[in-house]
Amino acid sequence: MGALHAGHTSLFDEARRIAGPRGTVAATIFVNPSQFGPKEDLAQYPRPFIADEALCQKHGVDLLFAPEPSEVYPENFSTWVNEESVSLGLCGGTRPGHFRGVCTVVMKLFMICQPTDAVFGKKDFQQCAVIAQMVRDLNIPVQLTFAETVREPDGLALSSRNAYLSAEERRQAPLLHKALVLAQSAAVSGERDAHALQRALEEAVQACPHARLDYACIVDGSSLKPVASLEPGTVAALAVFFGKTRLIDNLRLL
Numbered sequence: 300m301g302a303l304h305a306g307h308t309s310l311f312d313e314a315r316r317i318a319g320p321r322g323t324v325a326a327t328i329f330v331n332p333s334q335f336g337p338k339e340d341l342a343q344y345p346r347p348f349i350a351d352e353a354l355c356q357k358h359g360v361d362l363l364f365a366p367e368p369s370e371v372y373p374e375n376f377s378t379w380v381n382e383e384s385v386s387l388g389l390c391g392g393t394r395p396g397h398f399r400g401v402c403t404v405v406m407k408l409f410m411i412c413q414p415t416d417a418v419f420g421k422k423d424f425q426q427c428a429v430i431a432q433m434v435r436d437l438n439i440p441v442q443l444t445f446a447e448t449v450r451e452p453d454g455l456a457l458s459s460r461n462a463y464l465s466a467e468e469r470r471q472a473p474l475l476h477k478a479l480v481l482a483q484s485a486a487v488s489g490e491r492d493a494h495a496l497q498r499a500l501e502e503a504v505q506a507c508p509h510a511r512l513d514y515a516c517i518v519d520g521s522s523l524k525p526v527a528s529l530e531p532g533t534v535a536a537l538a539v540f541f542g543k544t545r546l547i548d549n550l551r552l553l
Contacts, residue, residue, distance in 0.1 A: 300328070300329065300330045300331060300344065300459070301328045301329075301330055301344075301345065301346050301347070301348065301351050301459070302344070302345040302346070302347060302351070302459035302462070303328075303350075303351045303354045303355070303459075304449075304457045304458075304459065305449050305457055306420055306422065306448070306449040306456075306457035306458070307354075307420075308354060308357075308358045309420075309446055309447075309449050310418045310419070310420055310446055311324060311326060311355065311358040311359065311360055312358060312359075313418050313444060313446045314326075314416070314418045315358075315359050317416050317418070317444065318416070323361045323362060324359060324360050324361050324362070325360070325361065325362040325363070325364060325412055325414065326355050326360045326362070326363050326364070327363075327364045327365070327366075327408055327412070328348065328351055328363065328364075328365040329364075329365065329366055329368075329371065329404065329408075330344050330346060330368075331371075331400055331401070331404045332368055332372070332400075333372065333396075333399070333400030333403060333404065334396075334397050334398075334399075334400030334401050334404070335397075335400070336394055336395070336396065336397070339394075340460075340463075340543070343463075344459075345459060345462060348365065352365075364408075364411070364412065371404065371407060378403075379399050379402075379403050380399070380402035380403045380406045380433065381398075381399050381402065382398060382402050382429045382432050382433050382436075384432065384522070385425065385428045385429055385432050385522065385523045386398035386402075386425070386429045386432075388516065388518070388523055388524070388525070389425045389514060389516055389518070389523065389536055389538070390425050390426075390538060390547065391425065391429075392514070393513050393514060393538065398425075398426075398429050401426055401429060401430070402429060402430070402433050405430055405433070406433065406437075406439075409439055409441060414441055415440075415441065415442060416441065416442045416443075416444060417441050417442075417443055417444070418443075418444045418445075418446055419443065419444075419445055419446070420445070420446050420447075420448060420449075421445050421446060421447055421448050421549075422448040422449075422456045422457075422458070422547070422548065422549070423547070424534065424536060424549040425523060425536070427443075427445045428521075428523055430443065431443055448548075450476065451473075453473040454473045454476035454477060454480070455469075455472050455473045455475070455476060456475070456476065456546070456547075456548050458546060458547075460544050460545070460546065461544075461546075463542075463543070463544040464541055464542075464544055465541075465542065467509060468509050468541035468542060468544065471507050471508075471509050471510060471541065472541055472546060474503060474504065474507050474510060474539075475537050475539055475546060475547075475548040476548055476550075477503070478499070478500050478503035478504065478537065479500070479535050479537060479548060479549070479550035480550065481499065481503070482496045482499060482500055482517075482535045482550070482552060483535070483550050483551075483552050485499070486529055486533070486552040486553050487552075487553070490529070491528050491529045492527075492528065492529075493517035493525070493526050493527055493528060493529055493533070494517075494527065496517055496529075496535065496552070497515055497516065497517050497535075500515035500535065500537060501515045504537070504539055509541050509542070510539050510540070510541060511539065511540040511541075512538075512539060512540075513538035513539060513540060513545060514536070514537070514538050515535075515536075515537050516535070516536050516537075517529070517533060517534075517535050517552070518533070518534055518535075518536060519532065519533065519534075520532035520533060520534045520551065529552055529553055530553065531553045532551070532553065533551070533552045533553050534549055534550070534551050534552065535549065535550050535552055536548075536549040537549070
């Protein structure tokens with residue numbers, strides 16, 4: 300959506316690796332209004348297009364597609380794409396309509412750009428699952444690659460919204476990754492009770508004075524449904540508010 304950082308450029312680099320020196324790498328910058336709720340940060344979301352364009356050029360992007368909202372959603376637009384399984388919990392449970400906006404715009408971009416491959420970041424774990432389900436269900440001829448989350452040295456996942464954090468909020472924000480790593484360590488050491496690990500995540504967030512829990516979930520990595528006991532592929536996911544800034548993170552436990 301713009302306000303590019305090293306997490307985004309890692310996707311460009313991965314796309315170039317897939318495409319090879321003779322392939323074409325295309326990027327899109329579009330702050331998608333249909334995936335923001337009525338009380339979310341659409342108006343405030345940063346749009347430093349000139350800096351973003353320069354970063355795309357630096358990382359070998361051949362084509363940059365940056366449409367206006369009126370081009371993507373013209374007057375009388377009325378066709379939407381809904382995924383109705385993996386989109387329902389986690390962010391889909393607390394941000395109604397979000398994934399309808401994601402699926403619709405990604406489908407439109409696939410139709411416009413006709414890529415052979417598309418690269419998305421694992422930080423948006425549920426978004427990856429939703430897009431993968433849509434691609435399977437609708438027989439979209441694109442190969443998906445999900446790239447690893449890029450982090451600050453203290454573990455905080457890179458996000459354009461990190462810029463909203465105050466100095467004190469930024470100091471405390473790495474708690475998401477720290478809590479997830481502790482859950483992963485417990486799982487590796489033999490803990491299999493998902494409810495116990497979920498409580499530990501919740502307590503870690505509640506102990507932080509500037510943090511407000513949106514959700515803490517332990518889910519199956521494929522279906523995204525909550526689990527009672529850990530199995531290979533189980534994922535822990537967190538969404539936490541620092542003031543008005545909502546951050547997400549996730550980590551595979553086994």
